[in-house]
Amino acid sequence: MLLPLLLALSCTASSGKVDEASSGTDASKNPYYSRTDTTKLTVSNAEWKKILPDEVYEVAREKETEWAFSGKYYKTDEPGAYYCAVCGNALFKSTAKFASGCGWPSFFEPIRKGAMDYTEDRTHGMDRIEVTCARCDSHLGHIFDDGPPPTGKRYCMNSIVLDFVPDAGAPKR
Ligand SMILES: [Zn+2]
Numbered sequence: 001m002l003l004p005l006l007l008a009l010s011c012t013a014s015s016g017k018v019d020e021a022s023s024g025t026d027a028s029k030n031p032y033y034s035r036t037d038t039t040k041l042t043v044s045n046a047e048w049k050k051i052l053p054d055e056v057y058e059v060a061r062e063k064e065t066e067w068a069f070s071g072k073y074y075k076t077d078e079p080g081a082y083y084c085a086v087c088g089n090a091l092f093k094s095t096a097k098f099a100s101g102c103g104w105p106s107f108f109e110p111i112r113k114g115a116m117d118y119t120e121d122r123t124h125g126m127d128r129i130e131v132t133c134a135r136c137d138s139h140l141g142h143i144f145d146d147g148p149p150p151t152g153k154r155y156c157m158n159s160i161v162l163d164f165v166p167d168a169g170a171p172k173r
Contacts, residue, residue, distance in 0.1 A: 032136065033088040035165075041087055041136045052086060059158045060086045060138035063123075063130070068103025071159025080166040081111065082157075087136035091115050091162065092155070098148055105162065107155040108147045116155075118143065131155060 030051045032041050045061050058064040068074075073082070082092040082105070092107040100106035110116055114134055121130035121142065128142045140161050147154035 030086075033086075035083055035088040035090060038089065038135055040134070043136065048086070056085055056160055060136075060140075060161050063139040065141075066104070066158045066160050071104060073105040073157075073159040073162055073164055074103055076105065076164060078164075078166050079168075080164055082107075083163040083165060084133040084136060084138060084140070085161045085163045086138040087133060088163070089115060089133050089135035091133070091140070092157075094164075094167075100147075100154055100156070102154075102156060104141065104156050105159055106147070107157065108149075108151045108153055110155070116140065131157070133161075 032043055032051070048061050049057055052060065055066075059066060076094075077097065077099075078094060080094050081090060082094070082097075083090050090111045092109075093111050096107045096109045096111075098106055098108060117132045117134045117137075119130045119132065121128045128144070131140045131143050132138060133140055138161060139158075141155065141157035144154045144156060145152060
């Protein structure tokens, strides 16, 4: 079981530059967080509640939506990759991000097939497709059909449940 140790180290190495708007995901408190392990997790909400910062828990596990233009990534256009802030599952490359103007970070395609799951969501009087992390089942946002080519999709995500790792600053192993 070397992985948790490596993750703890890489987290420590990168935590110095996390700004105050960070989701505060703390890998030392989150034994499930891994950017390399794609094994499906079955963790109860009671357990996540102990691990996740409140604002992450509310979106990820209670399907809340952050305010438009309030999140930390809606304007981000640096090269890198976006990971699930709950479990570390890789979700999007920055090359799939586009300026949607909607106030949430938006992407036109996932980093790999199977990274996310899609479920019909008829709550709030709308007919939408909910997007959840395929590894930890956390709510990430919704997907719409008004995105740019080549996919025509718009993955409308909550910043708070994403972890952005810039290419240049990515920890080397
Ligand atoms: Zn996840």
